[in-house]
Amino acid sequence: MEVSNRFITIKNHVDGAPKESDFEIKAAALPLTLQPGSTDIIVKTLYVSIDPYQLNRMKTASSSHGTSSYSVAVNPGEAIDAYGVAKVVVSGNPHFEKDDLVVGIFSWGEYCVVKPGGMIRKFDPMGFPLSYQVGVLGFSGLTAYAGFFEVCKPKKGDKVFVSTASGSVGHLVGQYAKLFGCYVVGSAGSKEKVAVLKEKLGFDNAFNYKEETDLKATLKRYFPDGIDIYFDNVGAEMQEAAVANMNVFGRVAVCGIISEYINGGRRAAPEMLDIVYKRIKMQGFLAADHFDVHGDFVSTTCDHLRTGKIHPLDDISTGVESIPSAFIGLFRGHNIGKKMVQIAEE
Amino acid sequence: MEVSNRFITIKNHVDGAPKESDFEIKAAALPLTLQPGSTDIIVKTLYVSIDPYQLNRMKTASSSHGTSSYSVAVNPGEAIDAYGVAKVVVSGNPHFEKDDLVVGIFSWGEYCVVKPGGMIRKFDPMGFPLSYQVGVLGFSGLTAYAGFFEVCKPKKGDKVFVSTASGSVGHLVGQYAKLFGCYVVGSAGSKEKVAVLKEKLGFDNAFNYKEETDLKATLKRYFPDGIDIYFDNVGAEMQEAAVANMNVFGRVAVCGIISEYINGGRRAAPEMLDIVYKRIKMQGFLAADHFDVHGDFVSTTCDHLRTGKIHPLDDISTGVESIPSAFIGLFRGHNIGKKMVQIAEE
Structure with missing residues (x-):
């Protein structure tokens, strides 16, 4: 045939x-x-x-x-x-x-x-x-799970910011972070997405970045006590604004940088004085390096799916x-x- | 009185x-x-x-x-x-x-x-x-020691690049790295400094960045097999060039960014695609966070000083x-x- x-x-x-x-x-x-x-x-x-x-x-x-x-x-x-x-x-x-x-x-x-x-x-x-x-049980899920738990090394109560939060990885990171006991705010590009994050996925808060003119000020408003973890899916200005609002010993997991994929997009130039003085760790990662946690990832995620805790x-x-x-x-x-x-x- | x-x-x-x-x-x-x-x-x-x-x-x-x-x-x-x-x-x-x-x-x-x-x-x-x-036994020494061993987590044979290599911290980082069994190249801003690095301090190589026009190409020349560790004292273009030449799982310790201290200096915008795909870790640090290794630092460094291995x-x-x-x-x-x-x- x-x-x-x-x-x-x-x-x-x-x-x-x-x-x-x-x-x-x-x-x-x-x-x-x-x-x-x-x-x-x-x-x-x-x-x-x-x-x-x-x-x-x-x-x-x-x-x-x-x-x-x-x-x-x-x-x-x-x-x-x-x-x-x-x-x-x-x-x-x-x-x-x-x-x-x-x-x-x-x-x-x-x-x-x-x-x-x-x-x-x-x-x-x-x-x-x-x-x-x-x-959720494929690469996107493993990327979210390994990126959040292995790269960001969260502590309960950490303030977590996720960009492209309604994206393939972002919407899962936010839910893992909530289930772990963090305060979670996401950014997305439409009213509809923001509503999904807040009403369906249980994010503590979310905003439409297209309605904002000063991202540093925006993040200051959503994180009056600073950001401990930034799960970066966009790069560029958003990364700079997150670093500016970060607490000491903050962690940035660089997962994707969609704003920089298109040629000529503006590159992130995070303030290195912040990186030094606030002892920020910024780390790129790929899910493929984290197959050692694949078993944990699958069993944990299946449990959450069966109990309806992850959407x-x-x-x-x-x-x-x-x-x-x-x-x-x-x-x-x-x-x-x-x-x-x-x-x-x- | x-x-x-x-x-x-x-x-x-x-x-x-x-x-x-x-x-x-x-x-x-x-x-x-x-x-x-x-x-x-x-x-x-x-x-x-x-x-x-x-x-x-x-x-x-x-x-x-x-x-x-x-x-x-x-x-x-x-x-x-x-x-x-x-x-x-x-x-x-x-x-x-x-x-x-x-x-x-x-x-x-x-x-x-x-x-x-x-x-x-x-x-x-x-x-x-x-x-x-x-x-050498004060903050500069502790910064070099903790930055290199605790933040960069070197392995023997790692290829190490140090900027401002004749500076207070850089000249010690290079020597610790050589004593640990790494390949070490430093950048500095004059012929005289380059000579000191190569002839007095035992760096494998060194160059005068003021004589270079394309730092990416320069680092490619000095590191044909890529950079594993970059100890960053300057930020800006040098950091970008180092990231571009970095191997997978490379580490950048951001110690100082003298080129960015002066207002209006150009900020580093490292290629985030490199950060992600090469899983690079970039970390700011302060010596003050590493007093837990102060005892090791002093005893190791005093030994090296007494045996003439550190200058x-x-x-x-x-x-x-x-x-x-x-x-x-x-x-x-x-x-x-x-x-x-x-x-x-x-």
Whole structure:
């Protein structure tokens, strides 16, 4: 049997904010059979993750930032790999068989051939929606959990500020922080998002940064006693304002810097005198470095999900052809929660 | 007995780089006796430390950076407190007596009255010059030791870059790093300083940043395998270049940022994508937070001094009237090693 595998690619390296014309959908014939002796695995994609960091990989200069797979360049015309949930169609690997549910690095397409050494893992849905494997129980969840607990090293009562707080990671960080006993304020880019944070997710407070003109003063208002932990998803002016309002021994976890992903965006220049005098620790991190806490993360998060203490927000578009607009929407603030695309029904 | 106590003060809050006209010398009558029941201690100053951070205290805006004593504003007309070595003249405190040698926070003047609660401690010179108590065995030494070992957490073989490497802290960091088994390169602002680093202090290499036009390329040349640790004494472009050349899991200890002390100096805007993807930790620190390692620091450093493995550089001017030019010289790159002023002979 052979299928026509539709997948998304870039037509050119992306410059500035991504737009529809940067992308195209392609189709390639894919036999759903393996050569004798092949240890490849062919999977049918169910859900794929749509993440801002992918933009960095679409720029020409992307290869300069370290050696992580997060920064491997995407080339025009090629399939774009991405985290996702899939179902095994055919397997030459004895550890996997047809119809296994798997998570791993697949692609923005309908099918994907996973080569030996590729990242793929079976999972048990444990009664939860499959989308949770991309969001709250996937990389976004691990990023939130490890970033908050391992990098920020919170203490009960800490004052926590989360930017892009209605985003894929931010909305979970805020909830972990609340459950841990912290005071939590989030920033987001619309009235609707602010309402979700306050009314649905239990943030102590939230504000629409687009309505603010002086972020330093804004944070001073929301944190009269200062900020102990800043979970940074945006960089730029917001990071500077957070550092200015930070308490001694404050911690900044730099998770994402969406405002700086677009070329020409203003870079953060936090006041280094604050960094020194307030002994601030600023640390970049990737969830992939924290698989040692993966077991804790899954068991803790499943408990919270079962008892209704964590509310994951999944923002799901449908169909491989919706991937470009889903991705572009990330940079226009369209998503609330974890953006993903459902490619097929289970 | 009464003396005329000469001391240095600022005439106005300092704006930009400090200049001679910002300072004046004053004299005030000081009785060298105490009121009955007083627990004050009057000391005669021998050496005082001359530190760049004092400039921040001389600006009007200085009080906004945390709550540390490092940032308490200096007011025009008042004596300026500073770390130093002194001899007790008269004591109302039963733990101190006449002629005790002490270190502590005294002032840029000939005499100082230490009130109850003031920072003062007796010391044994252990056969070393008294100036060592201000430099290698004082705050500069502790800053270098704690900053390097506690904040940077070095491993043998780490590639270490030190800026202002011939400065009070930098020249010691480089030597600790070499003794620990690291590869060490320093930057400084003159041929003479570079020669001292390479020929006298045993740095693996050093360069004059004033002769360089592209610091990123310069550091790439000196660190073809990347930087593991950057001990930052300058901030600005140098910090950005170091971050760009950093290896994964690199550490930046932010000790001082002399290039940013002067108002209007360009602030560091390190590439946050590097911080995230390379999981860089950037941390400000103050020696005062690391008194837990003071015992180790003193015993280790004394051993190195006795065996001739550490060469402390003390840059000593003489006389209270030389304090302003000594201080101003810090911002013009005049000092090599720890700048201090000897106020009186023992």
